[in-house]
Amino acid sequence: MTMDQGSKHVKRKASFFQYRESLRMYPVLPFLDRRCNAEYKLPNSDLVVEKGLPVYIPMFGLHFDEKYFPDPLKYKPERFENGTNVYNKDGIVFMPFGEGPRICIGERFGLLATKLALVRILSEFEVVRNMKTPDVIDFTPKSFILQSKIGLPMKIKKITSTPA
Ligand code: HEM
Secondary structure: OOHHHHHHHHHHHHHHHHHHHHHHHOOOOOOEEEEOOOOEEOOOOOOEEOOOOEEEEOHHHHHOOOOOOOOOOOOOHHHHOOOOHHHHOOOOOOOOOOOHHHOOOOHHHHHHHHHHHHHHHHHHEEEEOOOOOOOOOOEOOOOOOOOEOOOOOOEEEEOOOOOO
16 A cells, blocks of 8 residues: 555545544434333343333433443544444444344445535535534434434535635
8 A cells, every 4th residue: 555545545534433423423313213022121120121112222322421432522533443343342332323133224325425415515615614503513302313403504605716
């Protein structure tokens, strides 16, 4: 690998960490739903999950658990430098696409579409914060998917000249 190829590889990997960190903090679907198919006693407690009971898995809560993600409110793509197995070795805590037999079928397509949209926008527009851009996003409680109450206002300016 040449130096140039090496730095491209590093950049590609870095953008993948950003993608993962963005999905940790802003998972499109903040919870998963399942139905218990066999009675299960929760370890170290008297609680029993009965067969047939609907179960909601709080993905959003797990993604912000500082036991797994120290400093969870900080956007830190480098926390994914060692892969997702670090988080998922004792159970599954990072699952932006769900997990198991009902895992999202569009994971790769979703990644591709996100990349294409970003390339298209960023190659033609400069995107910067404006007065209304929130520092911390306030989510709407009425939405099934994770959605900002006010959208994400930004200043978007057409790039007119290309740098030399
Ligand atoms: C960044 C983009 C996306 C994210 C974060 C995402 C996330 C998810 C999540 C969390 C689930 C629930 C999985 C579970 O219950 O274990 C899901 C299911 C699903 N997703 Fe996606 N998804 C994305 C893109 C897509 C795309 C592009 C498609 C189709 C082209 C797609 C199709 C589906 C389908 C059909 C299911 C239901 C699978 C089943 O119940 O068997 N998703 N997705």
